[in-house]
Structures are given as structure tokens and as C-alpha cells.
Amino acid sequence: MKFFWISLFEGVLLPLSSVLAGLLLFGIFAAFGGFDPLKVWTLLFMGAFGDAFSLQNSLQRAAPLILTALCVAIPAQAGLIVIGGEGALAVGGLACATLPYLFTLPGGVIGSFCVLLASVFAGAAWIALVGVLRQYRGVNETISSLLMGYIAINLFKFLVEDVLKDPLSLNKPSTRPLEGSIQIGNILDFDVHWGLVWGIMLCLISFVWLYLSTNGFATRLVGGNSRAAKLVGIPVNRLTIMACALGGGCAGLAGGIQVAAVHTAANASLIEGLGYTGILVSFVARHQPLAILPVAILLGGFAAAGSMLQRHLSMPDASVQVLLGFVLVITLASEAARGRLGLLIQTRAVKP
Amino acid sequence: MNLDILSDILLAIMGGAIRVGTPFLFVSLGECITEKSGRINLGLEGVLVFSAMAGFAGSLWSGLPWVGVLVASLAGAFLGALHGILCSLPRVNDIAVGIGLMLLGTGLAFYFGKPLIQPQAAQLSNISLGFWSDSSKVVQALNINPLFPVGVSLALSLNWAFKNTRWGLNLRMVGDSATAALAIGASVAKERILSTCYGGLIAGIGGASLSLYYPGSWNEGLSSGQGLMAVALVIYARWNPLNCLYAALVFGGAGAIGPALQSVGFSKGYNLFNAIPYALTLLILILTCAPNRTIKGSPSELSVAK
Numbered sequence: 001m002k003f004f005w006i007s008l009f010e011g012v013l014l015p016l017s018s019v020l021a022g023l024l025l026f027g028i029f030a031a032f033g034g035f036d037p038l039k040v041w042t043l044l045f046m047g048a049f050g051d052a053f054s055l056q057n058s059l060q061r062a063a064p065l066i067l068t069a070l071c072v073a074i075p076a077q078a079g080l081i082v083i084g085g086e087g088a089l090a091v092g093g094l095a096c097a098t099l100p101y102l103f104t105l106p107g108g109v110i111g112s113f114c115v116l117l118a119s120v121f122a123g124a125a126w127i128a129l130v131g132v133l134r135q136y137r138g139v140n141e142t143i144s145s146l147l148m149g150y151i152a153i154n155l156f157k158f159l160v161e162d163v164l165k166d167p168l169s170l171n172k173p174s175t176r177p178l179e180g181s182i183q184i185g186n187i188l189d190f191d192v193h194w195g196l197v198w199g200i201m202l203c204l205i206s207f208v209w210l211y212l213s214t215n216g217f218a219t220r221l222v223g224g225n226s227r228a229a230k231l232v233g234i235p236v237n238r239l240t241i242m243a244c245a246l247g248g249g250c251a252g253l254a255g256g257i258q259v260a261a262v263h264t265a266a267n268a269s270l271i272e273g274l275g276y277t278g279i280l281v282s283f284v285a286r287h288q289p290l291a292i293l294p295v296a297i298l299l300g301g302f303a304a305a306g307s308m309l310q311r312h313l314s315m316p317d318a319s320v321q322v323l324l325g326f327v328l329v330i331t332l333a334s335e336a337a338r339g340r341l342g343l344l345i346q347t348r349a350v351k352p
Numbered sequence: 353m354n355l356d357i358l359s360d361i362l363l364a365i366m367g368g369a370i371r372v373g374t375p376f377l378f379v380s381l382g383e384c385i386t387e388k389s390g391r392i393n394l395g396l397e398g399v400l401v402f403s404a405m406a407g408f409a410g411s412l413w414s415g416l417p418w419v420g421v422l423v424a425s426l427a428g429a430f431l432g433a434l435h436g437i438l439c440s441l442p443r444v445n446d447i448a449v450g451i452g453l454m455l456l457g458t459g460l461a462f463y464f465g466k467p468l469i470q471p472q473a474a475q476l477s478n479i480s481l482g483f484w485s486d487s488s489k490v491v492q493a494l495n496i497n498p499l500f501p502v503g504v505s506l507a508l509s510l511n512w513a514f515k516n517t518r519w520g521l522n523l524r525m526v527g528d529s530a531t532a533a534l535a536i537g538a539s540v541a542k543e544r545i546l547s548t549c550y551g552g553l554i555a556g557i558g559g560a561s562l563s564l565y566y567p568g569s570w571n572e573g574l575s576s577g578q579g580l581m582a583v584a585l586v587i588y589a590r591w592n593p594l595n596c597l598y599a600a601l602v603f604g605g606a607g608a609i610g611p612a613l614q615s616v617g618f619s620k621g622y623n624l625f626n627a628i629p630y631a632l633t634l635l636i637l638i639l640t641c642a643p644n645r646t647i648k649g650s651p652s653e654l655s656v657a658k
Contacts, residue, residue: 081447081448081451083451133637133638135643136643137638137641137642137643138641138642138643138644139634139637139638139641140587140637140641142394142447142451143394143580143583143584143637144634144637146577146580147577147580147581147584147630147633147634147637148630148634150576150577150627150630151627151630151631151634154623154624154626154627154630155623155624155627157623158621158622158623158624158627161623162620162621162623276455279451279455280455283448283451283452316462316463316466317462317466318459318462318463318466319463321455321458321459321462321463322456322459322460322463324455324459325452325455325456325457325458325459325460326456328451328452328455328456329434329438329449329452329453329456331452332438332444332445332448332449332452333438333441333444333449335441335443335444335445336441336442336443336444338443339443
């Protein structure tokens with residue numbers, strides 16, 4: 001029990017101090033560029049969580065990040081580093097926008113449900129393929145998922161700009177917009193769409209599945225040691241591919257939600273790097289579904305505050321990208337400090 | 353008439369193979385050194401973008417393109433060394449750090465590269481090998497990147513050095529069996545840090561080729577996955593520098609199909625042709641990899657090949 005508390009404490013403390021170290025480093029970096037670090041930090045937090053407007057904006061941005069982070073986290077629990085969430089997101093968004101071309105959809109909630117389901121299946125199939133290639137052909141999943149991401153993005157552009165293009169979308173090639181009643185609206189009176197609820201729900205479901213079900217336990221066992229899992233008769237291939245499909249489904253849903261709630265049609269604005277930020281969120285959250293929620297809101301908030309830095313201090317718009325890069329690299333390097341804390345407390349307890 | 357168009361396309365693809373393939377060549381050679389030492393650096397994508405920016409800036413401020421190449425390779429070496437050092441810490445995963453550097457490298461490049469989008473820096477000048485022909489298209493195709501011969505000689509000398517020098521033997525030993533290296537008193541961590549640093553240095557030259565020759569400007573869409581494809585390409589090349597050269601040319605050719613078709617007025621489905629290199633890489637990976645056995649020639653300490 002004591003070890004549980006130590007590891008929980010460590011699990012919270014390490015990523016938190018990594019984020020703080022990233023912020024500190026970014027402040028120093030900004031100071032070298034002639035910007036006042038104190039102003040930079042204040043703006044980052046005010047822009048993210050300063051008032052109701054920016055808080056809602058941060059939550060709005062966090063919604064797809066939660067889902068794309070799950071696309072990294074769930075396969076990671078099965079031992080795979082899948083970083084092609086951007087591709088699954090593009091495919092999901094495409095499926096969502098294409099479904100009305102193929103069928104006449106009922107309006108209202110049922111219609112929204114249909115387009116979102118299509119995006120889930122498209123994303124799931126896309127990342128499941130990565131799992132299949134890895135299990136049956138031995139292709140490294142990190143490389144193949146990223147390559148498939150580029151293929152998906154080009155395919156997306158081809159279909160949106162050449163095949164499915166709505167003749168009415170003149171300066172920005174798009175598909176036909178979704179019918180008004182199918183689009184996803186905001187939660188009650190808040191300026192946040194229902195995608196956030198989907199994200200929170202899926203995080204909870206993934207947690208329950210991974211930590212409280214036999215199936216999820218077996219999946220984590222595969223992640224821990226797939227050879228041992230195979231020896232005790234666990235269907236390693238099936239579980240791995242399922243984990244990929246579930247993760248891909250989440251990223252696909254992110255694409256569907258972005259189309260149905262934000263852009264209303266599939267176009268190039270969908271490809272804005274949400275999949276890549278999702279990788280970051282998942283790594284900082286150490287691939288724990290419940291930790292993804294606060295991390296996504298925090299990092300989504302920083303991403304939202306980027307425009308503040310640009311407007312008030314005229315810093316380059318890639319500043320936030322640098323900050324997030326620092327945070328990720330420091331988080332990864334902080335793995336080296338893991339386990340030291342438990343050792344420290346333990347030796348102290350033993351001494352009289 | 354049709355034959356004419358076909359030969360034009362073929363010529364453009366062959367010229368493009370060298371033009372587009374040169375960055376592939378450098379990145380894959382760099383990655384080859386790193387992977388021979390038993391580590392994989394996925395961050396070369398970030399290295400490529402960052403060094404392209406640095407090379408462009410170096411050329412812009414000095415007015416000398418070759419200074420730009422030097423700056424680019426130093427920038428690449430810096431990021432490579434960062435990867436090497438971080439991965440030498442205990443329990444730090446090299447693939448994950450690679451992803452981190454990919455994001456950090458592009459972020460830094462976009463940050464510092466903001467004022468470089470407008471101006472035009474001094475470019476590397478062509479080497480014309482087409483003087484014997486009177487067809488302008490042949491001359492055009494044989495105007496080659498001055499960095500290409502550098503890359504070819506680098507591939508040849510690396511191929512020789514891996515087999516015949518003390519450095520090459522040490523490198524391969526560290527990559528094939530860290531325990532054996534420890535037994536004879538070699539420092540595994542030092543060797544790997546150095547080889548990742550060299551890898552970044554060479555990949556940085558590839559970045560300079562992007563910003564100082566073709567496409568020859570700095571913008572945020574300069575590299576889209578070339579660095580990553582080069583990593584996959586090393587697997588296809590079986591960790592052999594000479595095969596890296598052939599593979600880079602094949603991939604360069606595949607990347608040139610889209611622009612070549614566009615140059616003869618075939619623009620429908622342009623994005624689909626852009627996907628060809630990625631699809632080709634994936635196909636090659638599917639064909640060359642196999643479960644339950646390691647790929648022939650792979651360094652046995654490499655996590656990707658395990």
C-alpha cells in the first residue's frame with residue numbers, strides 16, 4: 001500500500017515538475033529573445049485560464065486533444081508507440097463529412113450519431129491496420145503509423161480538393177457542409193461543444209476497461225511483457241490490434257467532432273496538428289487515461305494562449321510549439337529520475 | 353507526341369531523383385551511423401527542418417552558401433548530441449525522445465525561421481554535367497546539386513570505414529553487443545552519443561540541401577516527413593551505406609513523379625501523387641520486415657529490429 005502512495009505521489013510530482021521546468025526553460029528562452037519572462041508566464045496563464053471566455057476556449061481546444069491523446073495512450077498500454085493520430089483524425093473527419101454524400105441521413109441527434117459512428121470506424125480501421133502490420137509483418141508501428149498519417153493527409157486533400165469539393169466553397173476547398181441539425185452544438189449555455197463530454201466519457205471508459213476489466217488487464221500484461229503474455233495463453237495479436245483500433249477510434253471521433261462541431265465541413269483547417277499535440281499530452285500523462293484530462297486542459301490552454309503571446313508581445317506564433325517541445329523533452333528525460341524517490345523514503349524508514 | 357511527353361516525364365523524374373533524393377541520402381547516411389551504434393533517432397525529421405532553417409540563416413547573413421552548409425551541419429550535430437545525451441540517461445526511451453526532438457526541432461525552426469520566410473539567401477550553384485547535349489531538357493536534368501557528389505563520396509567512404517577502420521569496428525561492436533563492448537573496456541554511452549551527433553551532423557547537410565538548393569527557400573512546409581522516411585529507408589537499405597545511396601535515388605524519383613507530371617500539365621490528383629513516396633516506403637517496409645526473425649544485417653542492439 002505504501003508503494004502505491006509513493007508511486008502515485010511520484011506519478012503526479014514528476015510530470016508536474018517537468019511541466020514547470022519546461023515553463024522555466026521557456027521563460028529563459030524568451031528572455032534571450034528580449035521578452036520579459038514574467039509577462040510571458042502571466043500571459044500564458046491569463047490566456048489559458050484567466051477569465052470565463054479563455055477558460056471556455058481552453059476547454060474547447062482540450063476536447064479533441066483528449067481524444068487524440070487516447071490514440072497514443074491505449075496502444076501504449078499494450079506496448080505500442082503509435083503516433084499516427086493525425087492521420088486517424090483526418091480519416092475520421094473525412095468519413096464524417098462523406099457519409100451524407102452516400103446516404104440520406106435522418107436529421108437531429110440520430111444523424112449526428114451516424115456521422116460520428118462513421119468517423120469512429122474509419123479511425124479505428126486506420127490504426128488497426130498499423131497493429132495488423134506490426135503483429136503479422138513485424139513492421140515498426142511508430143514509423144508505419146506516421147507514414148500512414150502522411151498518406152491519410154494527402155488522401156484527405158485529394159478527396160476534399162478534387163473529388164468531393166463543394167462548388168460553393170470558392171477560396172477554401174471544402175466538402176459540402178453538414179446539415180444544420182446534424183451539427184453538434186454547445187453544452188447548455190456554455191461556449192463549449194459536446195465533444196468535451198465525449199472526451200471525458202471516453203477517458204473514464206478507457207480507465208475502467210484498462211484497470212477494472214479482465215480484458216484490459218490482459219492488454220496491460222501484453223504491454224508489460226508480450227512474450228510472457230503469449231506463454232500464459234493470452235491472445236496477444238487480438239488484444240494488440242484491438243487496443244490500436246480503440247485508440248484509432250478515439251482519434252477518428254476527434255476528427256468527426258471537429259468537423260461536426262467546429263468546421264461544419266471537411267477542409268484543410270482540420271489538419272492543424274491536433275494529432276501531434278495529442279502525442280505530447282499522452283506522454284506527459286504517462287499514458288494514463290485519467291491523467292490525460294487535466295494534462296489536455298493545461299496544454300490545450302497553453303495552445304490557446306499562443307495567440308495572446310503573438311498579439312501582446314508580438315512573439316512568433318510558433319512560441320507555444322517551442323514551449324510544448326521543451327515540456328515533452330524534459331518529461332521524457334525525467335524518466336531517469338523515476339524510482340529514486342521511493343528508494344529515498346525507503347532507506348530513510350529503515351534507518352533507526 | 354505521346355512518346356515525347358513520356359520521355360519528358362522520365363527525364364524529369366531522373367533529374368528529380370538526384371534533386372529530391374539528395375536530402376534523403378544525407379539523412380539516411382546519418383541515420384545509418386546512429387543505428388549502427390544501436391540507437392534509433394526518429395528526431396532526424398526535426399533535425400532536418402531545424403538545420404534547413406539554420407543553413408538558410410547562415411547563408412543569408414554571410415552571403416556564402418557553403419557557410420550555410422556548415423551552420424546547418426553544426427545545428428544538426430547539436431540536436432543529435434542532445435538526443436544522444438538524453439538517451440544515455442537510465443530508462444529513457446530513444447524512440448520517445450526522437451518524437452520529442454521531432455516536435456521541438458520543428459518548433460524551434462518555426463520560431464527562429466519567422467523572419468526568414470521573405471528574404472532570399474545565396475544559393476548553392478549547379479554543377480552542369482549536361483554540356484555535351486544540345487537538348488535543353490537534358491541540360492536541365494543534368495544540372496546537379498553540388499551536395500550530391502559530396503553525399504556519394506560520403507556513402508563510399510562510410511562503406512569502407514565501417515569495415516576497415518578502428519572507428520567503424522568499434523561502432524559496429526557497440527551496436528551489435530553492448531556487453532562485448534563493455535568487456536573490452538569501450539564506453540558504450542560515449543560511442544552512442546558521438547554516433548548520434550555525427551548522424552545529426554550529416555543529416556544537417558541534408559537540411560542545407562533543402563533550403564539552399566531545392567526547393568531553395570525557407571518555409572514552414574519545407575520538409576514533410578522526409579527525415580522520417582529516411583529512417584525507414586535505412587531499414588530497407590539493410591544498414592549498408594551504398595544501399596542507402598540507391599534507396600535515396602529511388603525515393604527521390606518517387607518524390608519527383610508529382611512535380612514531373614505537373615510540369616507537363618497533368619495536375620489533377622496532385623495530392624495523390626504526393627502520397628506515392630509514403631506509400632512506397634510503407635510497402636517496402638511491409639515487404640522487407642517479417643515477424644519472428646530479425647532482418648539480415650540489422651544491428652542486434654536496435655530496438656526497431658528486435
